[in-house]
Amino acid sequence: MKRAMYFLEQKDMPTRWYNIQADLPEPLPPVLHPATGQPVGPDDLAPLFPMELIKQEVSTERWIEIPEEVQEIYRTWRPTVLHRAYRLEKALDTPAKIFYKYEGTSQAGSHKPNTAVAQAYYNMKEGIKRLTTETGAGQWGSALAMGCAFFDVELKVYMVRISYDQKPYRRILMETWGANCVPSPSPDTKAGREMLEKWPDCPGSLGLAISEAVEDAVTRDDTHYSLGSVLNHVLLHQTIIGEETRKQMEMADAYPDIIVGCIGGGSNFAGQFLPWLRDKISGEKPDLRVVCVEPESCPTMTRGIYAYDFGDTAGMTPLLKMHTLGHSFVPPPIHAGGLRYHGMAPIICHLYNLGLIEAVAAHQTSVFEAGVKFARTEGIITGPEPCHDVKVAIDEALKCKESGESKTILIAHSGHGHFDLAAYDAYLTGKLKDFALPEDDIKKAQSELPKVPG
Amino acid sequence: MESIERYDENMIRCPRVGGYVNFKFCRSENNLLPCRWVTGCWQGKIDINGFLKEHFSAPELEKIFIPPKPKLESLVELLEKAKGTAKKDE
Numbered sequence: 001m002k003r004a005m006y007f008l009e010q011k012d013m014p015t016r017w018y019n020i021q022a023d024l025p026e027p028l029p030p031v032l033h034p035a036t037g038q039p040v041g042p043d044d045l046a047p048l049f050p051m052e053l054i055k056q057e058v059s060t061e062r063w064i065e066i067p068e069e070v071q072e073i074y075r076t077w078r079p080t081v082l083h084r085a086y087r088l089e090k091a092l093d094t095p096a097k098i099f100y101k102y103e104g105t106s107q108a109g110s111h112k113p114n115t116a117v118a119q120a121y122y123n124m125k126e127g128i129k130r131l132t133t134e135t136g137a138g139q140w141g142s143a144l145a146m147g148c149a150f151f152d153v154e155l156k157v158y159m160v161r162i163s164y165d166q167k168p169y170r171r172i173l174m175e176t177w178g179a180n181c182v183p184s185p186s187p188d189t190k191a192g193r194e195m196l197e198k199w200p201d202c203p204g205s206l207g208l209a210i211s212e213a214v215e216d217a218v219t220r221d222d223t224h225y226s227l228g229s230v231l232n233h234v235l236l237h238q239t240i241i242g243e244e245t246r247k248q249m250e251m252a253d254a255y256p257d258i259i260v261g262c263i264g265g266g267s268n269f270a271g272q273f274l275p276w277l278r279d280k281i282s283g284e285k286p287d288l289r290v291v292c293v294e295p296e297s298c299p300t301m302t303r304g305i306y307a308y309d310f311g312d313t314a315g316m317t318p319l320l321k322m323h324t325l326g327h328s329f330v331p332p333p334i335h336a337g338g339l340r341y342h343g344m345a346p347i348i349c350h351l352y353n354l355g356l357i358e359a360v361a362a363h364q365t366s367v368f369e370a371g372v373k374f375a376r377t378e379g380i381i382t383g384p385e386p387c388h389d390v391k392v393a394i395d396e397a398l399k400c401k402e403s404g405e406s407k408t409i410l411i412a413h414s415g416h417g418h419f420d421l422a423a424y425d426a427y428l429t430g431k432l433k434d435f436a437l438p439e440d441d442i443k444k445a446q447s448e449l450p451k452v453p454g
Numbered sequence: 455m456e457s458i459e460r461y462d463e464n465m466i467r468c469p470r471v472g473g474y475v476n477f478k479f480c481r482s483e484n485n486l487l488p489c490r491w492v493t494g495c496w497q498g499k500i501d502i503n504g505f506l507k508e509h510f511s512a513p514e515l516e517k518i519f520i521p522p523k524p525k526l527e528s529l530v531e532l533l534e535k536a537k538g539t540a541k542k543d544e
């Protein structure tokens with residue numbers, strides 16, 4: 001019998017998150033306070049986050065115990081299954097072995113609850129009664145709504161109004177889990193009121209929704225703010241994915257040659273690959289390849305350059321290291337909302353700069369083509385973001401077909417696409433268009449960056 | 455000068471928001487200035503560069519296209535601003 005699924009017993013679920021900061025060959029560069037130019041300290045962040053999460057943000061402890069109460073909630077859907085994609089392998093006629101760790105079986109349909117539950121818990125422990133957050137189409141808002149429901153923490157979600165009006169289903173999920181979801185701009189904050197005065201029918205924006213959520217948290221003692229990606233503590237909570245996968249791959253008597261995953265803010269993929277990367281850092285698995293996949297239309301990593309960001313035009317903000325394509329770079333549209341952020345998780349940028357991970361870009365039409373192939377072989381309707389991983393895994397499997405190598409490919413599959421069927425419809429009806437930024441535009445954008453020695 | 459509203463009814467799917475939006479949204483979502491990604495999204499569909507030059511000043515365009523700050527830094531900035539708001543309201 002060919003074994004297509006690897007289940008981990010609940011009693012074998014990992015009980016610690018893995019913190020890559022303990023094993024980085026060079027520490028992360030500090031985050032500087034925009035006003036003082038000094039490194040940001042715990043007190044600066046205390047109005048937004050509980051102390052335990054602030055500590056995790058900067059911790060260099062290798063292992064962080066998952067609190068028993070969080071483990072208990074994790075066990076309502078974890079461990080998630082590791083699949084062997086035999087049917088996809090057969091369709092590709094490849095000697096490669098393709099595995100995927102599927103996070104779409106969480107109640108919210110993605111990896112996001114791994115951190116939502118932990119964040120709700122730490123806030124509750126610190127006596128926080130209420131959280132705020134922002135959401136675009138509602139993926140993060142719904143995951144946090146579920147996390148808060150488990151710990152009796154109130155949640156207010158500022159949802160970009162245009163989505164609120166157009167995409168009722170995620171809003172209904174949030175409300176069913178007990179969150180108060182309001183369209184942003186709202187009359188409930190100063191930022192919202194100011195905008196509504198200027199433009200009563202304003203459809204909102206992600207930036208404004210963040211401003212409202214932060215203002216709400218800062219102006220109430222019982223309230224904190226919560227973020228679903230990018231930050232170190234968010235990536236840390238996601239490492240449960242990779243720690244489980246390590247045990248499951250052992251059951252399959254396999255070790256990945258290549259791990260692929262999409263990067264939006266970077267949380268799902270980091271959650272999968274960080275626990276493996278320690279083998280590469282230690283020299284035990286020097287040939288392990290970690291491939292981050294991003295859209296061709298928004299090549300933050302693949303074509304970005306490591307430069308000093310000049311912050312604002314008046315030169316008032318401190319110089320900070322980050323990936324940037326220059327201030328005139330403007331990525332074209334794609335359908336995977338979560339992959340569009342220009343700013344990437346600092347841990348991922350850092351590992352990329354150290355040459356420990358790679359990045360490739362994928363065209364959006366080819367990404368949905370891969371999604372459809374996956375649906376027709378493995379059955380799962382993949383979310384637009386993880387369709388990127390599937391695409392690159394297929395490419396790697398086809399390379400194996402050419403070379404005759406039987407590599408082991410592991411896909412970090414972050415969730416289903418049941419609320420993204422309009423994007424599939426656009427692909428199936430031929431309405432999706434690929435945009436690749438011409439090389440000249442990239443060069444021009446890069447030439448406009450200020451030149452900083454070093 | 456042509457009207458700033460002339461492309462307003464054109465629709466596009468916005469990957470950030472995750473749904474369809476009209477051009478009016480794209481030209482004003484950034485605190486009443488255009489979204490930082492407006493040229494990429496609308497290239498090939500309308501004369502977006504001409505539109506921007508016609509309706510926005512050089513300092514406004516600079517403001518639109520500066521890269522976003524690292525997340526934690528931008529959160530601290532928002533937090534300081536919100537604290538200021540709370541004090542003024544007391």
Ligand SMILES: Cc1ncc(COP(=O)(O)O)c(C=O)c1O
Pocket residue numbers: 110111139140228229230262263264265266267268269337338339383385386414415416
């Ligand atoms: C299913 C899914 N995967 C991936 C992402 C990208 O985010 P991240 O890189 O933080 O995992 C998102 C973002 O909304 C998502 O919903």
